[in-house]
Amino acid sequence: MVKNIDWDKTSKHNQSINLEQVPQDFQDAARWVRSSRISYAVETEVKVYRIHIQDFWQTAKPETIENARGISATVRNKKIVIREERIRKVLKLKDNAQDPISLSKDDILDGFRGMGFAGDFGQKKEIKRNGLTRDWRFIVHVIAMSLAHRKGGFDGLNL
Template sequence: MVKNLEWDKTLKHNQSINLDEVPKDFEDVARWVRSSRIGYAVETDVKVYKIHIQEFWENAKPETINNNRGISSTVRNKRIEVTEDRIRTVLKLLDNDQDPISLSKDDILDGFRGMGYAGDFSPKKEIKRGGLTRD
């Protein structure tokens, strides 16, 4: 059991983590996360005020922005435009809109086989807990 991780449970989301301060058992995971596409997004601590989020959603409306679907709103008299491309750029995800958003069931099952899944797949292609390794 991991103890002593400071996390404000009242917020429940949108919290960054300092990957240098993870427990020793998770150092390999921290290294992997840091080198992945989401490393910057996970570690960057940006303060977002609840009142700004509320004002954004009170004024939000769907729009086409530079030929992309997005959401526009006004927060503190400033126009805010959110699109997939903008999120990719700001969070430095290093991907593009041609990357798959979801994987097929067969691709997911291949991934489980690659991780050592030992069970048989049912006709519905379900993953059974008993086939998973302890790790």
């Protein structure tokens, strides 16, 4: 875990991070994240009421409207539909519908090899971050804490 970053210990995921306040040792990695397409998504703090989240997940179901897949739900008696294009726009990802949204296990492992991963891929269905260099561990930690849906530990990434 990256020390000296003020993460909210009560919330296990979807937290923003102020990349201006990271320790000096991680300034190069923070600069890289700030210049990437995900910078707005990881740095922007959004307040969402817990009751809205509960309403959403209690009523959420996949839906296809006009050949576009999405999630429909009812929040505070109002029907909403969330689509991939809307998420891209709101998070300012600067990508498009032709960009891949998932990768094969082989592509993921090739990416980790390219980042200098020194661990063993064959033991579990999880990649432990301690096999990465310090800067890549920081970047993976930022992504896991701010964009991942995990509610548990953050030392491993599921394949």
